[in-house]
Amino acid sequence: GENVEQHPSTLSVQEGDSAVIKCTYSDSASNYFPWYKQELGKRPQLIIDIRSNVGEKKDQRIAVTLNKTAKHFSLHITETQPEDSAVYFCAASLTGGGNKLTFGTGTQLKVEL
Amino acid sequence: NAGVTQTPKFQVLKTGQSMTLQCAQDMNHEYMSWYRQDPGMGLRLIHYSVGAGITDQGEVPNGYNVSRSTTEDFPLRLLSAAPSQTSVYFCASSKQGTNTEAFFGQGTRLTVV
Numbered sequence: 001g002e003n004v005e006q007h008p009s010t011l012s013v014q015e016g017d018s019a020v021i022k023c024t025y026s027d028s029a030s031n032y033f034p035w036y037k038q039e040l041g042k043r044p045q046l047i048i049d050i051r052s053n054v055g056e057k058k059d060q061r062i063a064v065t066l067n068k069t070a071k072h073f074s075l076h077i078t079e080t081q082p083e084d085s086a087v088y089f090c091a092a093s094l095t096g097g098g099n100k101l102t103f104g105t106g107t108q109l110k111v112e113l
Numbered sequence: 114n115a116g117v118t119q120t121p122k123f124q125v126l127k128t129g130q131s132m133t134l135q136c137a138q139d140m141n142h143e144y145m146s147w148y149r150q151d152p153g154m155g156l157r158l159i160h161y162s163v164g165a166g167i168t169d170q171g172e173v174p175n176g177y178n179v180s181r182s183t184t185e186d187f188p189l190r191l192l193s194a195a196p197s198q199t200s201v202y203f204c205a206s207s208k209q210g211t212n213t214e215a216f217f218g219q220g221t222r223l224t225v226v
Contacts, residue, residue, distance in 0.1 A: 044203070
């Protein structure tokens, strides 16, 4: 089955700096890669996703890049704010959609004032 | 529009007891899934369904049963609870097709003593 590795497990940045979280996946047939943000005690919520036929996608301060050859994808958050502090999960899917997701182990992002 | 609703929010069970975690969605989504979330391990797929009457196993199905008699409901049954099943359980739903977001319920925190 698919295996997704995520690094780092914790990340601390100063407000206004950029944060980068990286994931690798094992199955080259995976074709959908969402990123979820989870605040303490809350449900995971989608912040951005990318399909395998796209190399980069951006939404305001958040961007995701995908390298199919290397089988890795990354989340970039620019101009970080305290409200960005949360756990971020990457995931991969073989079905092209939100069904049957394989998740990474999560990154605890802390944005310090 | 309630989205994905899980009940109960919290539950304490004794070892050997059985119970059902309820999940309902009102978005007419074809796909529904159950995940468990444990510290440091991300979310892992337990069971999933692609439509009424159709279910299949995910990564960690042992000790759990599911059924899908209607599009809206996808209950998860613990047959004989064990301490290893102490976890936070999330139900998710998504539309059939590609690039479809998975929507999560608010989670059920289960403790087995």
